[in-house]
Amino acid sequence: MTDLTLDSVREMDREDTLANFRDRFDIPEGLVYLDGNSLGCLPKATPDRIETVLREEWGRDLIRSWNSADWINAPRRVGTKIAKLIGANDDEVVAADSTSINVFKALSACLQLNPKRTILLSERGNFPTDVYMMQGLSVLSGGRIETCLVDGEDIIGALDESVAALLLTHVHYKTGRMRDMKAVTAAAHEKGVPVIWDLSHSAGAVPVDLKGANADFAVGCGYKYLNGGPGAPAFIFAARRHQDAVFPALSGWLGHAAPFEFDDTYRPAPGIDRFQCGTPGILGMAALESGLDVMLETRMTDLRAKSSALGDLFIALMNERCAQHGFTLACPKQAEERGSQVSFHHKEGYAIMQAVIARGVIGDFRAPDILRFGFAPLYNSYEDVWRAVGAIRTVMESGEWRNEKYAQRAAVT
Numbered sequence: 001m002t003d004l005t006l007d008s009v010r011e012m013d014r015e016d017t018l019a020n021f022r023d024r025f026d027i028p029e030g031l032v033y034l035d036g037n038s039l040g041c042l043p044k045a046t047p048d049r050i051e052t053v054l055r056e057e058w059g060r061d062l063i064r065s066w067n068s069a070d071w072i073n074a075p076r077r078v079g080t081k082i083a084k085l086i087g088a089n090d091d092e093v094v095a096a097d098s099t100s101i102n103v104f105k106a107l108s109a110c111l112q113l114n115p116k117r118t119i120l121l122s123e124r125g126n127f128p129t130d131v132y133m134m135q136g137l138s139v140l141s142g143g144r145i146e147t148c149l150v151d152g153e154d155i156i157g158a159l160d161e162s163v164a165a166l167l168l169t170h171v172h173y174k175t176g177r178m179r180d181m182k183a184v185t186a187a188a189h190e191k192g193v194p195v196i197w198d199l200s201h202s203a204g205a206v207p208v209d210l211k212g213a214n215a216d217f218a219v220g221c222g223y224k225y226l227n228g229g230p231g232a233p234a235f236i237f238a239a240r241r242h243q244d245a246v247f248p249a250l251s252g253w254l255g256h257a258a259p260f261e262f263d264d265t266y267r268p269a270p271g272i273d274r275f276q277c278g279t280p281g282i283l284g285m286a287a288l289e290s291g292l293d294v295m296l297e298t299r300m301t302d303l304r305a306k307s308s309a310l311g312d313l314f315i316a317l318m319n320e321r322c323a324q325h326g327f328t329l330a331c332p333k334q335a336e337e338r339g340s341q342v343s344f345h346h347k348e349g350y351a352i353m354q355a356v357i358a359r360g361v362i363g364d365f366r367a368p369d370i371l372r373f374g375f376a377p378l379y380n381s382y383e384d385v386w387r388a389v390g391a392i393r394t395v396m397e398s399g400e401w402r403n404e405k406y407a408q409r410a411a412v413t
């Protein structure tokens with residue numbers, strides 16, 4: 001890229017076929033929001049949707065809404081919408097619980113597929129909750145099951161007949177590096193190892209083809225690129241071939257074959273329904289469905305093309321305008337190898353990010369030294385990228401990040 005000017009960047013926005021979607025989101029005036037990979041923006045349709053669920057379905061119709069508003073099928077209905085974004089069949093995905101809880105369900109399912117195997121394998125530096133859930137299962141098993149973490153490049157070599165499950169994040173939360181889902185799954189299957197893919201930074205961000213990769217299980221968040229709102233329900237995918245082979249470890253009544261028979265004995269529902277546990281949060285489901293409905297008006301390939309271009313522009317502008325300020329790229333330079341985020345190392349990363357946020361450009365910081373910027377192609381513009389790099393440059397040239405108020409760590413970074 002050469003001759004990057006504000007005019008040339010605005011021209012990119014004029015040619016952007018997705019540009020109209022920005023107006024479907026409620027984005028505070030003047031704010032550049034590059035944190036949709038942590039908490040997606042509010043779709044303008046969502047407050048009305050929630051208002052209807054609150055006042056009509058809950059307030060007026062009360063308990064009847066489980067049937068009349070089809071609340072009971074919300075997890076499957078929403079799951080079907082997510083399935084379209086991740087290359088799954090409609091009957092392979094359910095929206096439920098949190099990603100952490102769904103990791104537990106998937107890990108315990110894998111342990112049942114191969115009861116003699118004792119190793120849960122993942123990558124060092126994976127998103128902590130995934131690894132913590134493995135460690136909890138190890139303790140629950142009285143030490144029979146062991147957690148094994150190896151460096152990312154050693155994963156394939158660590159696969160053998162003792163491994164009950166390989167748990168990997170498809171797009172790494174810090175580095176943005178994207179794994180070859182198909183190749184890794186095939187290598188694991190050669191050793192009989194089922195793979196659990198964490199799609200938290202993939203669903204709604206990059207095209208995913210679970211069927212094409214012959215994936216076993218997958219989980220992911222609803223509040224990141226799917227714009228489902230804070231703490232939105234997560235999702236779990238289980239390939240058809242595994243569904244009926246698993247007796248759910250979290251055997252809640254809504255995963256029962258006939259919940260309203262109130263039987264004393266748990267009998268798992270056929271298929272994906274057994275991966276539900278307790279009563280779903282209907283307000284959260286409604287918000288997530290609203291977010292999905294906006295996204296489903298587009299095609300993942302178009303979103304991906306724009307997100308790659310936004311990331312490429314960000315990297316190019318940082319090179320041009322901030323090269324002397326000590327940032328080093330922490331994500332792959334090639335768009336094909338990264339998800340929808342760009343990250344940089346900087347030893348003063350925390351304070352710099354706080355100062356950039358104070359200038360109305362929101363990204364986030366991940367210890368020890370990563371500044372992370374997520375690009376949500378539904379609502380981010382090329383001009384957002386221009387303004388973000390401008391704010392970073394101003395913060396560095398003025399030295400305002402040195403103000404000690406920016407060094408104090410908040411509870412959430």
Ligand SMILES: *Cc1c(COP(=O)(O)O)cnc(C)c1O
Pocket residue numbers: 098099100101127129130169173198200201221234
């Ligand atoms: C955000 C994220 C989670 C979050 O899990 P919760 O249970 O929703 O808190 C899990 N895994 C990955 C890879 C994530 O990026």
